[in-house]
Amino acid sequence: MPLIKNGKFADDNWVLVGDDDELPTDTPVIVSAARWQAERDALIGRNAPLGVKLEAGEAPELIADDLDRLQLVAVNFPAFKDGRGFSYASLLRDRYGFDGEVRAVGEVLRDQWSLMVRCGFDAFDVADGTKIDAFQEALGEFSHVYQATGDGKKTVWQLRHGG
Amino acid sequence: MYRYDEFDHRLVKERVTQFRGQVERRLAGDITEDQFKPLRLMNGVYLQLHAYMLRVAVPYGTLSGSQMHMLADIATKYDKGYGHFTTRQNIQYNWPALSDIPAILDDLASVEMHAIQTSGNCIRNVTSDQYAGAAAGEVDDPRIWSEIIRQWSTFHPEFTFLPRKFKFAVCGMNEDRAAIRFHDIGIEVVKGKDDAPAFDIYVGGGQGRTPMIGHLIGAAVPAVDLIAYLESIMRVYNMNGRRDNLYKARIKILVHALGAEEMKRQVEEEFVHVKEKGVVHLPEEEIARIRAYFAPPAYETLPDESSALNEAMADNKKFADWVKTNVAEHKVDGYAIANISLKPVGGVAGDASDDQMHVMADLAAQYSFDELRVTHEQNIVLAHVKKDDLFALWQGLEKAALGTPNLALITDHIVCPGLDYCALANARSIPISQEIAERFNDLDRQHNIGELKVKISGCINACGHHHVGHIGILGVDKKGTEFYQISLGGSADENASIGDILGPAFTEDEIADAIETIVETYINIRQEGERFIDTYARVGKEPFKETLYATH
Amino acid sequence: MAQHTNKRATTQAVTANRLLDGEVVYFTADGSWSDWLKDADVADGKEACAALLAKTEPSVAAQQVVEPYLFEVAVEDGAIVPASVREKIRMAGPTIRLDLGKQAASA
Structure with a gap:
């Protein structure tokens, strides 16, 4: 599945490892929150970047204390209608100050990308055949925003008053 | 009333362009109906029994005369010559073609209107008191705060895919004409510190299959904290509201399951963090800017008693009946609030023809500072009519079959x-x-x-x-x-x-x-x-x- | 939501709304869609009904109609009559505005 990171197609060196799969050596891995909690020490002992995948219903609080050991948090969208991940990304960035990759995986619509970027997602698993132009176009649909988020974009309310 | 500036204009225009693209992708088969449905719903487009239905937002129920004229023109040009005013203070068209809807949205944008978030699992049109700015005893004009909430909730990045739809109502005094206790969030403006406007915030009211009365969880929240407090409620709901059962997904079910006290605790815990972030959510200058749009109109200085009104009432029983039922007290001497009933016997509640919409718009221009309100009880209000003008107004209404004298009676x-x-x-x-x-x-x-x-x-x-x-x-x-x-x-x-x-x-x-x-x-x-x-x-x-x- | 699909009913037809303008349409024996119920194809029994519904899949894929479904009908004196109030209203138009909907055109 292609990966878009920071607005460009990027190589994906991360391997998603199932809960019962053997851990590969020296490869960046993404594990479930459950596996992270069960095998925390062994995972930290590895000599490769670590990521955790949060399912809908697994709030970032679950891994908040360990975020400085993680380079990636993947947030799964089981269905595009399930918007919990928007809050998870906001919390990861704004509350916990996570500065690694926050990746949206699962069912995500084109029309959600720009909102997701505003919430702090910087990487997206996208469907085969996705064109980078479509991504850029979707992100450029709105010139201004009303709400303050962690992306630091000036809001309309700021711009009106000399920002 | 509020007027768009360049930013508001641009956002609404960009939304029309976006929706036009979505319709094109749907018609070209790039997206399925399942994928298109949430997108069209967020622009107020439903598929109903006979046809598509388009729901147009009337923010907090307030309209200018030219906006009402445009609603009439859309009914003529793209629909079947009428519209239906709803309990959400919106208007619905029952017969538009999907292929025409981008053009309708263009027409709406030209008069500072839209259909944004009139459906879908997002924050819907904010509703308010139809007597805002006209009723005696108001703490503050609720439309100021409704407009602030409208802007904040428009394309909110975090709260656009909620467990379920989300409705706000705001009233500016303790007499509640906006049914705030039956909304997901109901807000009453109260006096806070130094008599500054503050907000009592009710959460978890609603109707549907499990009717519930909202609980007061935020008492006298100061204006500077309003948006942060609302963000906190929304986040608790977005993360914890049920998504496994459509019928249990509203915030009222979450509040009921947690209990109001626990809900309040979770919101306040979140609120501490949101405030800590240090983002200025709502600048003072912005409140002042929006407030200026809702400054009182240029009332004349008049005696409270109108002899013209008294004489007309004495001469004309029909008119007197109408005044008795449909006219309410205004806070300014010599003025009155006139209700236009959309409930004629034999008619369809809330429906108005294109001609009737034009008449109401013209009468508003002539007698009520060019402004109208839609009520949640599906009637129309002209909020600032001189008592001296009531008879002429009523005659104009009568000619268009809009003089039904039945407000709050058994036929309304x-x-x-x-x-x-x-x-x-x-x-x-x-x-x-x-x-x-x-x-x-x-x-x-x-x-x-x-x-x-x-x-x-x-x-x-x-x-x-x-x-x-x-x-x-x-x-x-x-x-x-x-x-x-x-x-x-x-x-x-x-x-x-x-x-x-x-x-x-x-x-x-x-x-x-x-x-x-x-x-x-x-x-x-x-x-x-x-x-x-x-x-x-x-x-x-x-x-x-x-x-x-x-x-x- | 109103229950409008009856899987056990014996005689059924297929209806949908046209994608472009939302008009109520009925699936006909020649595989096209008509504005009028009298043109509809009907099927008897569970399997024949499922087969009839399956035949509409290409027109969904071709963006002609939205969400086709089966609904119960009776054939009385050669005329197809919907069983439910809901489908009677869809076939005709609002009962309180006889000047609107299909009933207006056919009157």
């Missing part, structure tokens, strides 16, 4: 579209409303009965507010036949209550008789000065149940 119903239009309905509601109105057509009889709010829904979703009707009627389907269940004693105002179901349902043929029996029972047992709702509060449902089911 809230009615959902029901099975005549709605894809979700189980039974028709409009014909039931028409039968009841015919039965009580006699105006003297209506006056003798007094204030009585009948609210009719064609299914359990309760769009017709039957839970909060003094008399509520719910249409149900029993093996393909329509039946109607009656409840009594509901109220949407500051004395919020949910109606009690009386007993077995009635057929369409029986329902008007049943309502008449209930009304006669009330007449027989009421005490001096008691409205129906007062008598009900005193005696409960038993006397009504007895007379109603004894005869069946």
Whole structure:
């Protein structure tokens, strides 16, 4: 599945490892929150970047204390209608100050990308055949925003008053 | 009233462009109906029984004359010559073609209107008091705060895919005409520190299949914290609201499951963090900027008493009847609030023709500072009419069949579209409303009965507010036949209550008789000065149940 | 939501809304869609009904119609009559505005 990171197609060196799969050596891995909690020490002992995948219903609080050991948090969208991940990304960035990759995986619509970027997602698993132009176009649909988020974009309310 | 600046204009125009693209992708087969549906819904486009339906937002119910003219023009050009005003203070068109909707949205944008977030699991159009800025005793104009919430909630990045739809209502005083206790979030402006506006925030009210009265969780929240507090509530809901069951996904279910105290604790914990972030959510200058748009209009200095009005009332009983029912006190001497009933006997509650919309717009320009309001009870208000002008206004209304003198009487119903239009309905509601109105057509009889709010829904979703009707009627389907269940004693105002179901349902043929029996029972047992709702509060449902089911 | 699909009913037809303008349409024996119920193909029995519904899949894929479904009908004196109030209203138009919907055109 292609990966878009920071607005460009990027190589994906991360391997998603199932809960019962053997851990590969020296490869960046993404594990479930459950596996992270069960095998925390062994995972930290590895000599490769670590990521955790949060399912809908697994709030970032679950891994908040360990975020400085993680380079990636993947947030799964089981269905595009399930918007919990928007809050998870906001919390990861704004509350916990996570500065690694926050990746949206699962069912995500084109029309959600720009909102997701505003919430702090910087990487997206996208469907085969996705064109980078479509991504850029979707992100450029709105010139201004009303709400303050962690992306630091000036809001309309700021711009009106000399920002 | 509020006017768009370059930023608001641009966002709305960009939204139309975006939607045009979405429609093109759908028609080209790039996206499926399942993927398109949430996108069209967030632009107010439904697929109903007969056709598409477009719901256009009327923010907090306030319209200019030119906006009302445009709504009429759209009805003529793209629809079938009429529109339907709803309990959300919006307007719906029942017959637009999908392929025309981008063009309709262009026309709306040209008069600073849109259909953004009028459906979908997002924050919907904010509703408010139709007497805002005109009623005596108001702490602050609720439209200022409604507009702030409108902007904040428009394309909110975090709260656009909520567990379920989310409705706000704001009122500016303790007399509640906006049913704030029956909204996901209801806000009452109260006096805070140094008499500055602050906000009592109610959470978890609603109707539908599990009606609930909202709980006060934020008392006198200061203006500077309003948006942060609302963000906190929304985040707790977005993360914890149920997503496994459509019928349990509203915030009221979460509040009920947690308990109001625990909900309050979670919101306040979140609030501490949101505030810590240090983002200025709502600059003072912005509040002042928006406030300026709602400055009082240029009232003339007039005596409170109008001899022209008194003479016209003495000369014309019909006019006097209209004044008695449809005109309310204004806070400024010499002015009055005029209600235009969209409930003529034999008509469809909330419907107005294109011609009628033009007439109302013209009368607003002439007599009410070019401004109109849509009420959640599906009528129209001209909020600032000189008493001296009331007679001329009424004559103008009469010519367009808009002078029905029945506000809050037994023929002024809230009615959902029901099975005549709605894809979700189980039974028709409009014909039931028409039968009841015919039965009580006699105006003297209506006056003798007094204030009585009948609210009719064609299914359990309760769009017709039957839970909060003094008399509520719910249409149900029993093996393909329509039946109607009656409840009594509901109220949407500051004395919020949910109606009690009386007993077995009635057929369409029986329902008007049943309502008449209930009304006669009330007449027989009421005490001096008691409205129906007062008598009900005193005696409960038993006397009504007895007379109603004894005869069946 | 109103129950409008009856899987056990014996005689059924297929209806949908046209994608472009939302018009109520009925699936006909020649595989096209008509505005009028009289043109509809009907099927008897569970399997024949499922087969009839399956035949509409290409027109969904071709963006012609939205969400086709089966609904119960009776054939009385050669005329197709819907069983439910809901489908009677869809076939005709709002019962309180006889000037609107299909009933207006056919009157």
